[in-house]
Amino acid sequence: MKIISVINYKGGVGKTTVTANIAGELAARGKKVLLLDMDAQASLTFSFVSPDYWNNTLKDNHTIKSYFDNISQGYAPVSLSQLTIQPTNVNNYLRQIGSHGSIDLISSHLGLINVDLELATLLGGANMNQAKLNYLKVHGRLRESIESFASGRYDVVLIDCPPNFNIVTKNALIASDQILIPAKPDYLSTLGIDYLHRSVGQLTREFNQFAAMDQSVQHSNPMTLGVVFTMIQIYAGGPIGSQQQFISQTRRLSIPMFETYFRENKSIFASAPQDGIPVALQQYSNGTHSDVVNEITAFVNEFVIKAGI
């Protein structure tokens, strides 16, 4: 089982879309996928379940907020098995196409934004040792919880991270074996990639230094799978010149990169969440749609090799 965070500080670069489509394509190939939505915007959640269902059934006790609420109130966190659901539309669809794969989901909550503030109050301590132990408690629990619930049940756990570097995001990174960085090929995104990569390195160094104090805490060493470019505008079979320039610049950062990409297509990508079925799984009727789906398939081929799934 691989635990993979999909992350970028920058908002709106396609993290959630990439996460949902990897999940769809892997499940179509027979894999058991667990999705963990760690973003208070809950876009991944609403890509698989309706707002009504979330309101009536999940909101109060079945989201990742319940997990972090327990920690911030000083209790043992609830088991992730109690938070996990099987979204109906996508799993029915997978059955219809004859796949033995599945997509399970741990939903997010719009109130997750406040959880960070509550967790932050647990940091610090009467002395340095206590402060380090509190740091481990606040940042390091998710890995244990994912492993004890998901090992043996799932082939891959994909964590959709929010566009920030708060405590909840840090929990996801520390829990991860690997990270995937979706990015748009533009000036600010290119700057942000290098900074993100260095911040992840800094976080894990700090965590591992503190973890050395407590034998029961596993060290964290997430490997960067690479940058995948999204919203590529195609001209004459390749990215337009201005985007090509930023792709080349990113290549010089010496951070791994994917050769495959997601092209820009607002109408195809925008309508998928409402249907609860990722683009990768949809029946397509015209040339552009089939190009988009084929490119996602090619990306997932590369992803599977790089991630060793």
Ligand SMILES: Nc1ncnc2c1ncn2[C@@H]1O[C@H](COP(=O)(O)OP(=O)(O)OP(=O)(O)O)[C@@H](O)[C@H]1O
């Ligand atoms: N390849 C694409 N082509 C066109 N539109 C896209 C593409 N990928 C994503 N979008 C659209 O861009 C918007 C942002 O995408 P998405 O929610 O996946 O980004 P995000 O990085 O997860 O955002 P956030 O930082 O807010 O979580 C959405 O409206 C989505 O439908």
Ligand SMILES: [Mg+2]
């Ligand atoms: Mg998102």
